[in-house]
Amino acid sequence: MNNALCRRVVAALLLFAPTWSVLAQTIEEIRSSSAYYSAEGSGVTENEACQEALANISRQISVSITSKQHASSTESTAGGNRSIESSSSESNSSFSFASFQNVEQRVLSPEPNARVFCWIPKSEVARITNLRKQKIIDYVATGRIAERKLQIDDALRNYYWALMLTHGLPPGESVECDFDGSSQNCATYLPLKIKSVIAHTKVFFDDYYTTDERYFTKLRFTYDGNDVASLQLRNYNDGQSWPGPVFVKNGVCELDLVSLPSDNKLHVNIEYAFANDAQAADVDLRAIYSSVKPLTFNSTIDIPVKVNMKKNTVAAEKKAANGCSAFVAPATAAQLASVKTEPTTQRERIALNEVSENSAYLDAMRLVERAINERKPELAFSVFTPDGYKLFEMLFKNGTVSLRGKKQDYSFVHAHNQVLARYCNVSLRFRNGTKFTESLVFRFNDSDGKINSLAFSLTKKAEDDIFNAASSWTEVSRYTILQFMEDYQTAFALKRLDYIDLIYSDSALIITGAMLKPVKTQRLTHYPENREISFNSNDKNVRYTVQNKRQYLRNLTNCFKNNEFVHLTFEDNKTKVVNATGVPVGSAFAIQIRQIYRSSTYNDTGYLTLYLDTSLKDPVIVVRFWQPDRTDIVSIDEFMNKFSF
Numbered sequence: 001m002n003n004a005l006c007r008r009v010v011a012a013l014l015l016f017a018p019t020w021s022v023l024a025q026t027i028e029e030i031r032s033s034s035a036y037y038s039a040e041g042s043g044v045t046e047n048e049a050c051q052e053a054l055a056n057i058s059r060q061i062s063v064s065i066t067s068k069q070h071a072s073s074t075e076s077t078a079g080g081n082r083s084i085e086s087s088s089s090e091s092n093s094s095f096s097f098a099s100f101q102n103v104e105q106r107v108l109s110p111e112p113n114a115r116v117f118c119w120i121p122k123s124e125v126a127r128i129t130n131l132r133k134q135k136i137i138d139y140v141a142t143g144r145i146a147e148r149k150l151q152i153d154d155a156l157r158n159y160y161w162a163l164m165l166t167h168g169l170p171p172g173e174s175v176e177c178d179f180d181g182s183s184q185n186c187a188t189y190l191p192l193k194i195k196s197v198i199a200h201t202k203v204f205f206d207d208y209y210t211t212d213e214r215y216f217t218k219l220r221f222t223y224d225g226n227d228v229a230s231l232q233l234r235n236y237n238d239g240q241s242w243p244g245p246v247f248v249k250n251g252v253c254e255l256d257l258v259s260l261p262s263d264n265k266l267h268v269n270i271e272y273a274f275a276n277d278a279q280a281a282d283v284d285l286r287a288i289y290s291s292v293k294p295l296t297f298n299s300t301i302d303i304p305v306k307v308n309m310k311k312n313t314v315a316a317e318k319k320a321a322n323g324c325s326a327f328v329a330p331a332t333a334a335q336l337a338s339v340k341t342e343p344t345t346q347r348e349r350i351a352l353n354e355v356s357e358n359s360a361y362l363d364a365m366r367l368v369e370r371a372i373n374e375r376k377p378e379l380a381f382s383v384f385t386p387d388g389y390k391l392f393e394m395l396f397k398n399g400t401v402s403l404r405g406k407k408q409d410y411s412f413v414h415a416h417n418q419v420l421a422r423y424c425n426v427s428l429r430f431r432n433g434t435k436f437t438e439s440l441v442f443r444f445n446d447s448d449g450k451i452n453s454l455a456f457s458l459t460k461k462a463e464d465d466i467f468n469a470a471s472s473w474t475e476v477s478r479y480t481i482l483q484f485m486e487d488y489q490t491a492f493a494l495k496r497l498d499y500i501d502l503i504y505s506d507s508a509l510i511i512t513g514a515m516l517k518p519v520k521t522q523r524l525t526h527y528p529e530n531r532e533i534s535f536n537s538n539d540k541n542v543r544y545t546v547q548n549k550r551q552y553l554r555n556l557t558n559c560f561k562n563n564e565f566v567h568l569t570f571e572d573n574k575t576k577v578v579n580a581t582g583v584p585v586g587s588a589f590a591i592q593i594r595q596i597y598r599s600s601t602y603n604d605t606g607y608l609t610l611y612l613d614t615s616l617k618d619p620v621i622v623v624r625f626w627q628p629d630r631t632d633i634v635s636i637d638e639f640m641n642k643f644s645f
Contacts (some may be wrong), residue, residue, distance in 0.1 A: 005502065010517075016318060018569070027106065027117055028427075030119050034118045034122075035121060035122060035585055036120065036121055036122060037060050037061060037119065037120050037124075038057065038118065038119035038120075039053045039054075039060065039117075040053055040055060040056070040115060040118075041053030041055070041115070041116050041118065041121075041481075042109075042113070042114065042115045042116075043114055044111065044113070044114065044300055044611075045110050045111050045112075046071070046107060046110075046111060046114045046116055047388055048114065049115055049116035049318050049545060050105055050116045050118060051115040053116050053117065053118035054100060054103065054118055055104070056218050057100075057118065057119075057120060062240065065139075068165075076145050080597055088483060094626075096353070097324045100120055100124060100128075101123055101127070102123075102124050102127075102208055103118055103119075103120050103122070103231060104118065104119055104120070104574045105119075105520045107119045109563070111516050117135060124449075125170070129170060129173055129282070130171060132165050132168055132169060132212075132284055132635075133169070133175045134161075134564060135165055135282070135284065135453050135502065136165045136166060136177070136186055137157070137175060137177055138177045138330055139158040139161050139162035139407055140158065140159065140162050140177040140179075140186065140190075140319075140553070141177075141563070142154070142158045143155045143156075143157075143158030143159040143162065144179075144342050146158060147197065147341065147342040148342045148343060148344055149229060149344070149459075149461065149572060150223055150226055150228050150229040150230075150338075150344055151230045151461075151571070151572070152191060152197065152201055152221075152223050152228045152229075152230065152231045152233040153230050153231050153248075153271065154230070154605070155197055155342075155490070156194060156197055156270070156271070156272040156274075157272070157274045158346045159193055159194050159197065160189060160194060160272050160274065161188040161274070161281075161282075162186060162294075163187070163191065163194065163294060163295060164278075164288045164289065164295065165187065165285070165286065166186050166187040166190070167187070167249060167282065167288065167292045167295075167405040168284065168287070168288045168291075168292065169187075173189060174186070174188075174555050176270065179193065179339075179340075180340045184461065185469035191297075192297070192335055192336060193339055193642075194272060194343065195290055195297060195328070195332065195336055195528075196336045196339040197329050197341075198270055198299050198323055198325070199325075199326060199336055199358050200223055200224050200296060200341055201222070201223050201228070201270060201301075201560040202221070202222050202223075202322075202323030202324060202325045202326070203219050203220070203221050203222075203268065203301050203303055203323060203324050204219065204220045204221075204222070204316075204320070205216040205217065205218075205219060205266070205303055205305055205315075205316040205317075205320060205322075206219060206220045206252075206313075206316075206407075207405055207406060208313065208314045209313065209405065209406040209476065210312060211373070211402070212518070214256060214257065214258065214268070215256075215257040215258075215259070215260060215314065216254055216255065216256055216257070216313070216404070216639075217254065217255045217257065217266060217305075217314060218252065218253075218254050218328060218446065219248075219252070219254070219255065219268070219303070219597065220251050220252055220254055220405065221248050221252075221253070222251065222323065222339045223250050223341075223531055224344065226344055226487045227250060227251030227252075227447050228248060228251050229459060229460070229461045229571060230247070230248065230249060230459070230569070230596070231247075231248035231253075231269040231270065232245055232247055232248065232270070232274075232572065233245060233246040233247075233248065233253065233269060233271060234266050234269040234270065234299075235268075235269050236255050236266070236267060236269065236413070237266070237267040237268075238255070238256060238257050238258045238259075239257050239258040239259030239260065239261065239262075240258045240259065241258075242269075242347070243256075243433040244269075244433060244437075244443075245271060245434060245435075246268075246435050247435070247436055247437065247598075248437075248567075249437055249438070249439075249459060249569070250439070250459055250460045251429060251434075252314055252425075252437060253437050254404045254405075254437055255268070256427070256429070256435070258309050260309060260312065261305065261307060261630075262307075263300045264304060264305055264306065264307050264317075265303060265304055266302070266303040266305055266577075267298070267301075267303075267449060268298050268301050268303070268514060269299050269301075270301065270326070270527070271299075272297060272299055273294060273295075274494070275289055275294070275361070276603070277518055277604070277605075278604050279572075280448070280604065282605070293360075296332055297322045298326050298327060298328075299384060300326055300327075301305050301324050301325060301326050303320060303324045303326075304317040304319060304320050304323065304324070305317055305586070306318075306616075309361070320525060336439050337488065338445070343412070350365075351412055352411075353414040353415075353436075353577060354410035354411070354412065354413055354414075355413060355414060355419055358412040360449055361410075361412050361419060361421055361449070362410065362412075362442060362452065364380075364383040364421075364450075365408070365410060365421055365424065365442065365451075366446070367379060367380040367383050368376070368383065368392075368424070368442065368451075369408060369424075371392075371402060372402065372403050372426065373402075375396065375401075377389070377392050377395075378391050380392065381398055383451055384451045384452075385445070385448075385450045385451065385452045387452060388443075388450065388451040388452045388453050388454065390603055391423070391442075391453055391494070394455060394494045394496070397494075398428070398493060398565065399428040399430045399564075399565060400427055400428070400429045400430075400493065400601065401423075402426060402427050402429075403426055403427075404425040404426065404427045404437060405425055408423070408425065408429060409423060410422065410423055410629045411423055413444065413485075415443075415448075415479045416444075416479045416480075416634045417445075417446050418443045418444060418445065418446060418452075418479075419446060420442070420443055420444075421442040421444065421451075422439070422441050422457065423437075423441075423457075424439065424440040424441070425439050425440075426438050426439075426440055426444060428493075428565075430564050430565050430600070430639040431564060432564065432600060434565065434598075435568055438456050438457075439456070439457045440454055440455070440456060440457065441454065441456075441457045441486065441503040442454045443455075443483075448497075453487075454490075455483070455487050455489075455490040456489055456490045456493060457484035457486060457487055458485060458488065458489070458565055458570050458571070459569065459571040460483070461571045461572060462485070462571040462572065462593065463482065465573045465574070465575070466478070466482050466573065466575055467482075467574065468479055468487070470569060473574070477586065477614070480614050480619065481575060481591070481612075482547065482612075483587060484503075484592065484612065484614075484619045485570055485573075487499065487503075488503070488570075489568040489569070489570055491503075491541065491569070492566045492567070492568045493551060493565070493566065493567055495560040495566065497553060497556065497557060500553065500556065501549075501553055502548050503619065503620060503621055504553075504616065504620070504621050504624075505613070505620045505621060505622050506549055507548075507549075508548075508549050508552075508621055508622055509546070509622070509623045509624070509625075510546070510547045510548065510549065510551075510552045510623075510624045511545070511546055511623075511625045511626060512545050512547060512552070512555075512624075512626055513519075526600070538592040542572065545582065559599070562601060563599040564569070564602055565598075565599060565600055566595060566597075566598075566599045567597075567598045567599065568595055568598075569595070569596040569598075570594065570595060570596075570598065570608075571593070571594050571596075572593070572594040573579055573591060573592060573593035573594065574591070574636050575590070575592075575594045575642070576589065576590050577590045578590050578611065578615055578637060578640060580611075581614070581616050583613055584615050586614070587613065587614045587615035588611070588613055588614070589635055590609065590610065590611050590612075590639060591608075591610045591612065591636075592607055592608070592609045592610075592612070592615040592635075592636040592639065593608050593609075594606075594607055594608075595607065595608040595609070595626070603626075604628075606626050606627055606628045607626070607627050607628075607633050608624070608625075609623075609624075609625040609627070609634070609639050610623065610624055610627075610628055611639075612621040612627075625639065
């Protein structure tokens, strides 16, 4: 709720100074009108009094809707049993006053013993209802797109949020969406859709190894037969507790066990509700989650394994060779048979130029492995350049890094005066139980064979998008964009302010966003020329901030200090060559990439659009623009036109 709203005083009331009896009579007219909800509140400040008045209005709406729900209950008789069906009365309290916009108020008594009278038109409920209906449609559409792209965490998140919003609609209101060419009632179909997505997600036991008296198991997750692009596990059983969350990337994750499973099963829970993310993502969702009892689904997957306590080993069970999924009751399985999965498309990527003689590079990587295993970066000092070694040292200062899997299966490829050692698989663990699985890429100089830098590799989906978009580009351009995006996300993980300072133009336009409370302004100011940018968005739950480079770095410094980790994941991107004035042809690019932002204090998902000038020694960001993950985002073409490239 905007505090300014609660400080407004109707100046006309003071100017014309009617008698108190007339003012009271006017308020009584509003109270008795069938066109408004109204209430009075008190507090030390006018703001507190207004907040209380609006909370009272919210309760009035709840009572009104509850009465309608009881009136709309239906009675039926089947098999001699009488039953009554009605909408859940929990939904009525979801009309939080934080969603109100058309609020009027009058101050009855000034501070410090403030009394405020507030009212809203009853049409406000209809406005909020229509807004929720559109959000349901948008969430379903976004979920379907995510499902096609095998981003199963996003698919479940959007389907579940849409389902929760259906429980915040007044009785008699419903939303229908297209699923596989047919229109379905979201309130009744989405539970089946969510169950279907969970049921089609399978897990395979891939590997096991021990180190530091702990046990590690590698799991592979598929959806409808394809490796998932992304998935989130709420938690898993490590033998003593249920740590989490765990993030599945490119179909793979690793579980760190304190003890071997005594019941010969590994237990994991797929995340589908994303309750914490919902609190920050949307005012309506925050109200729904605080008033509606959470809807639960069975997302537990039990993976049978062979445990040998004497040898301290775990192996795959033959009966789980086809993968394991959450248990589905026979009656539910029959229902799910009619729910189709979204069709997925797999594009063949451009072939990479493999290195034929790689023994020297392999020897260097064995030293790197030893340094990681013993947590002593100095053991691999001889295979790095000075700059490369600084990055390697920084890797050990952010969380606990360890190799993932019994053996690393590297791929060595030529990439424009460098050799890339790809697929060094590691895990990063943090004190709060969060764990990320990453694949590192080490870059060797062609000239001296030493490692000049390292980075967290992009997801397979993001790499495929870049290489497919760059099929007609030169190799230099292709690897310039790939390496830049790898270094960009790595800079956040390693909290490299020096690198972020380097890659931003001194006059860059930086538009940051956060999923917060609604904002009214939709005009942004260009720095440093103060040119206004018209930005139209249906999403009122995003706060956009235009910053110059100095402001952005200052805020980022505080962010790094206040978070144990800041983790970016990039995927699902579009890249285009831009013809820009003053930049050599083929040296300017616009990139729009899906960014998953996670930190110890805040999470969000959105689309990051960058305009890059790659004509200099190092690429430079000229414009950075963040938008929420919604269906109404500005496309890359609109972005290019907006800034007159």
